Amino acid sequence: MGPLKFEECVRSCLIPETQPPGKPALLPLAVREGKLCTRAVLVEKAPAVIGSGYEGPHMDILQRNVSVRMTRHSLDNLPAVSLPSGFTVRWYATGDDKTWGDVQARTERLLKITPEVHAREFGTDPGPLAARQAFLSAPDGSVIGTASAWFDPNFWGLPFGRVHWVAIVPEMQGRGLAKPLMAVVLQRLRELGHERACLGTSTARVPAINLYRKLGFVPDIRTAEEVDIWRDWQTAAGVDRW
């Protein structure tokens, strides 16, 4: 893909520009052409071909905590990561909305966790929750993490599985527990028939973005501004490839 075509590809992802009034949102070019993975290339090549007006790098991107999205364009080749001995994963049962709230309240530093958050994010139907919300328990039985194999029926026009609200309580972080929990959740998305996965995160969440990156997620870039945001993030976080 030559530079001009590549730039056109980025421009075509500017949904407000390309969406005719009253028509459903156009799919980004990469999706329309069936080349779902080309946005990884976009990030890699962006510095060379886009944004002559780019003033960065803006190293405060980690403090500004800008919302971003990431995607895994296939649920093939999922990582095989085992849980350490004694740790177990179970799925939502009645009352676990409180368990979820407790884990999130202990972990989350950027958002306020109130009792309403669980119902707002996941609804109140126990059916999907029992299939999709995972809890990680330590050998002593205490719940120390959660992640959900949720869904998004219309992510830029396509159905996606959504990895939602991943958390490992602070005292258990850095021990390699999120990776196997994520592997379980991605496997569950695949079992439930999803072909690809998306997630939302934010630029201050460096451990989370690194976790997702290591598990095959790439930035989901739709605008020239997002090219700059991700370029800044890569520089500030010291990441040079995906």
Ligand SMILES: CC(C)(COP(=O)(O)OP(=O)(O)OC[C@H]1O[C@@H](n2cnc3c(N)ncnc32)[C@H](O)[C@@H]1OP(=O)(O)O)[C@@H](O)C(=O)NCCC(=O)NCCS
């Ligand atoms: C993100 C989070 C779940 C990671 O949990 P964890 O159990 O510490 O992660 P792991 O030990 O399994 O590490 C997995 C990968 O995450 C990344 N990571 C973990 N801690 C990191 C840190 N302090 N700095 C940079 N990267 C880090 C690494 O890439 C690591 O892989 P590696 O060890 O091969 O380099 C945890 O930090 C957390 O709960 N954070 C707060 C809540 C949050 O931000 N959730 C995400 C919402 S989108």
